[in-house]
Amino acid sequence: xxxxxxxxxxxxxxxxxxxxxxxxxxxxxxxxxxxxxxxxxxxxxxxxxxxxxxxxxxxxxxxxxxxxxxxxxxxxxxxxxxxxxxxxxxxxxxxxxxxxxxxxxxxxxxxxxxxxxxxxxxxxxxxxxxxxxxxxxxxxxxxxxxxxxxxxxxxxxxxxxxxxxxxxxxxxxxxxxxxxxxxxxxxxxxxxxxxxxxxxxxxxxxxxxxxxxxxxxxxxxxxxxxxxxxxxxxxxx
Amino acid sequence: xxxxxxxxxxxxxxxxxxxxxxxxxxxxxxxxxxxxxxxxxxxxxxxxxxxxxxxxxxxxxxxxxxxxxxxxxxxxxxxxxxxxxxxxxxxxxxxxxxxxxxxxxxxxxxxxxxxxxxxxxxxxxxxxxxxxxxxxxxxxxxxxxxxxxxxxxxxxxxxxxxxxxxxxxxxxxxxxxxxxxxxxxxxxxxxxxxxxxxxxxxxxxxxxxxxxxxxxxxxxxxxxxxxxxxxxxxxxx
Numbered sequence: 254x255x256x257x258x259x260x261x262x263x264x265x266x267x268x269x270x271x272x273x274x275x276x277x278x279x280x281x282x283x284x285x286x287x288x289x290x291x292x293x294x295x296x297x298x299x300x301x302x303x304x305x306x307x308x309x310x311x312x313x314x315x316x317x318x319x320x321x322x323x324x325x326x327x328x329x330x331x332x333x334x335x336x337x338x339x340x341x342x343x344x345x346x347x348x349x350x351x352x353x354x355x356x357x358x359x360x361x362x363x364x365x366x367x368x369x370x371x372x373x374x375x376x377x378x379x380x381x382x383x384x385x386x387x388x389x390x391x392x393x394x395x396x397x398x399x400x401x402x403x404x405x406x407x408x409x410x411x412x413x414x415x416x417x418x419x420x421x422x423x424x425x426x427x428x429x430x431x432x433x434x435x436x437x438x439x440x441x442x443x444x445x446x447x448x449x450x451x452x453x454x455x456x457x458x459x460x461x462x463x464x465x466x467x468x469x470x471x472x473x474x475x476x477x478x479x480x481x482x483x484x485x486x487x488x489x490x
Numbered sequence: 491x492x493x494x495x496x497x498x499x500x501x502x503x504x505x506x507x508x509x510x511x512x513x514x515x516x517x518x519x520x521x522x523x524x525x526x527x528x529x530x531x532x533x534x535x536x537x538x539x540x541x542x543x544x545x546x547x548x549x550x551x552x553x554x555x556x557x558x559x560x561x562x563x564x565x566x567x568x569x570x571x572x573x574x575x576x577x578x579x580x581x582x583x584x585x586x587x588x589x590x591x592x593x594x595x596x597x598x599x600x601x602x603x604x605x606x607x608x609x610x611x612x613x614x615x616x617x618x619x620x621x622x623x624x625x626x627x628x629x630x631x632x633x634x635x636x637x638x639x640x641x642x643x644x645x646x647x648x649x650x651x652x653x654x655x656x657x658x659x660x661x662x663x664x665x666x667x668x669x670x671x672x673x674x675x676x677x678x679x680x681x682x683x684x685x686x687x688x689x690x691x692x693x694x695x696x697x698x699x700x701x702x703x704x705x706x707x708x709x710x711x712x713x714x715x716x717x718x719x720x721x722x723x724x725x726x727x
Contacts, residue, residue: 284564296715361712361714364715367705367707367708368704368708368711374583379505393709398708465722466725467605467606468607469605471601471604471632473631474602474718475601475602475630475718477598477715478598478601478715480716481711481715482719482722485719489706
């Protein structure tokens with residue numbers, strides 16, 4: 254179907270998907286660009302395609318319309334509305350994010366988790382929305398190659414402990430160097446909020462604490478950097 | 491001096507410092523928040539302070555004015571106009587950024603460089619502006635604790651080679667693992683542009699190439715992650 258009017262209801266709907274509220278209501282999100290659309294198509298989650306070039310797309314639209322629905326400065330030829338990602342069983346090493354707020358950090362951690370073979374990511378209830386366009390962009394398509402679940406950590410962490418996971422938090426004071434924590438079994442590494450770190454309830458559920466040695470004139474690392482270094486270390490053990 | 495009008499020329503000037511052009515013209519930039527202002531004061535680069543609370547600041551302003559000059563959603567009580575950071579002699583390990591474009595990545599790399607004791611950062615001519623407010627914010631104050639120079643890399647890299655530095659680039663194909671490159675002397679690690687990597691001219695000036703082992707289903711890491719992991723490795727050798 255061809256759409257040329259910016260006032261078309263479909264256009265208004267796509268624009269509304271910039272809001273978390275609308276995404277959650279319909280359990281769909283919008284992606285942009287060939288690379289992401291191809292990945293989503295191969296996963297079978299695409300509900301409709303929107304193109305400025307291909308008349309065979311579900312919706313053939315003007316560049317003005319694409320500009321309006323896009324979250325980027327320079328628009329792509331193609332976009333798609335996708336169903337929320339399916340949840341799979343928990344397996345492999347786990348990255349747990351406790352109150353992570355920055356969408357760029359989440360996207361970057363998703364990318365690193367695929368690179369370093371952490372097969373499951375758990376977002377606490379109060380972490381940033383997975384379908385925020387900045388998360389998707391920063392993940393560079395890796396959002397489609399992993400398993401991401403949103404859970405209440407106070408319930409989830411005891412559950413995976415029961416499955417034999419060791420819960421590892423970070424602590425710049427009492428944390429041990431990575432080498433001293435022999436990952437003899439599967440691990441779940443917890444990264445906390447950018448400003449405040451882990452919540453107390455999650456901290457109390459940790460089996461071990463780790464620290465990344467660094468110069469004393471730097472208080473802390475960016476959350477995505479800390480998480481990526483720890484996953485890198487675990488991958489190399 | 492107290493200012494209450496949004497139309498005041500001083501207010502207009504502070505707003506104009508959001509533009510790189512104006513910053514470069516006057517070689518000053520604006521910072522916000524107690525933490526950064528304290529760091530800048532201790533460095534002696536503050537030209538004027540602007541406060542909504544302290545009548546002893548150089549300029550005592552309304553919250554509306556602070557909102558107008560601020561780049562953040564939630565404003566601070568204090569801001570300051572600072573002179574561009576002084577350049578010091580090159581020393582220690584060096585992080586070279588070749589066409590890095592994302593301000594968040596630059597700020598994050600500055601933060602990690604202080605954590606992992608890379609004492610000098612070199613920005614290529616075409617890298618993002620150091621005084622972009624997002625760079626300053628992402629650096630978490632570490633911008634004041636390191637030495638950052640902007641240079642033409644085709645001239646700069648041969649110069650530091652002459653001073654005994656080994657230039658190390660990244661290459662996902664022919665790069666060696668970090669352990670194989672014995673850092674017997676001082677090193678300069680090069681991180682390239684987010685989309686395109688290093689430029690050919692810089693690549694040709696590298697003495698060695700390194701790679702970060704990762705899963706084959708992930709093409710690459712975020713530039714700030716890659717740079718931080720390499721600095722972390724160098725710091726731990």
